[in-house]
Amino acid sequence: KQEVTQIPAALSVPEGENLVLNCSFTDSAIYNLQWFRQDPGKGLTSLLLIQSSQREQTSGRLNASLDKSSGRSTLYIAASQPGDSATYLCAVRSKSNYQLIWGAGTKLIIKP
Amino acid sequence: KAGVTQTPRYLIKTRGQQVTLSCSPISGHRSVSWYQQTPGQGLQFLFEYFSETQRNKGNFPGRFSGRQFSNSRSEMNVSTLELGDSALYLCASSAGQGIDNEQFFGPGTRLTVL
Numbered sequence: 001k002q003e004v005t006q007i008p009a010a011l012s013v014p015e016g017e018n019l020v021l022n023c024s025f026t027d028s029a030i031y032n033l034q035w036f037r038q039d040p041g042k043g044l045t046s047l048l049l050i051q052s053s054q055r056e057q058t059s060g061r062l063n064a065s066l067d068k069s070s071g072r073s074t075l076y077i078a079a080s081q082p083g084d085s086a087t088y089l090c091a092v093r094s095k096s097n098y099q100l101i102w103g104a105g106t107k108l109i110i111k112p
Numbered sequence: 113k114a115g116v117t118q119t120p121r122y123l124i125k126t127r128g129q130q131v132t133l134s135c136s137p138i139s140g141h142r143s144v145s146w147y148q149q150t151p152g153q154g155l156q157f158l159f160e161y162f163s164e165t166q167r168n169k170g171n172f173p174g175r176f177s178g179r180q181f182s183n184s185r186s187e188m189n190v191s192t193l194e195l196g197d198s199a200l201y202l203c204a205s206s207a208g209q210g211i212d213n214e215q216f217f218g219p220g221t222r223l224t225v226l
Contacts, residue, residue, distance in 0.1 A: 036217075042220070043218050044204075046217070101157075102154055104154045
């Protein structure tokens with residue numbers, strides 16, 4: 001059974017720092033991995049989608065990597081800003097049932 | 113292009129009642145998925161529809177059902193509500209049925225069961 005874990009559960013850093021969020025999954029049989037952000041009381045915003053054949057994706061200050069063999073993905077945020085404060089979730093599309101399996105999220109706080 | 117819309121945004125019901133939630137996908141998107149988000153269980157997949165057909169279903173009881181219309185709009189219904197059904201219900205749309213399609217989410221419907 002696919003399980004997705006995100007560590008840490010919460011992270012607080014000063015503005016301007018570069019940071020890394022981690023996502024691990026137990027079954028490497030995935031189609032893709034997607035990173036989202038969720039702001040309080042709101043839905044999810046898609047940040048990056050990495051296909052299983054890809055190693056990384058970049059969008060602006062965000063870079064996501066995927067190491068399928070080790071079951072790991074990282075989301076790198078450069079030059080963090082207070083507006084980056086949100087909960088970040090990763091989800092993998094499992095090959096076993098075609099469903100998105102979600103991590104519990106990392107709550108990120110960027111201090112001005 | 114308008115995003116995914118969900119109505120209503122907030123809903124309060126009592127145990128035993130039933131509820132219907134609505135989702136309008138991004139124009140041109142034919143796939144709609146539903147998720148339940150709770151503090152204890154996190155995000156869990158409910159079901160996915162494509163071209164009016166349910167393509168996938170999560171591990172939820174039969175009280176949870178859904179449908180999709182010819183214009184791709186989707187509804188989900190929960191009958192005989194229980195306290196544990198209190199959650200944020202999220203709808204997502206994608207352009208196609210393919211597993212590599214990016215999902216775009218609506219703001220959710222916050223359901224409170226008293």
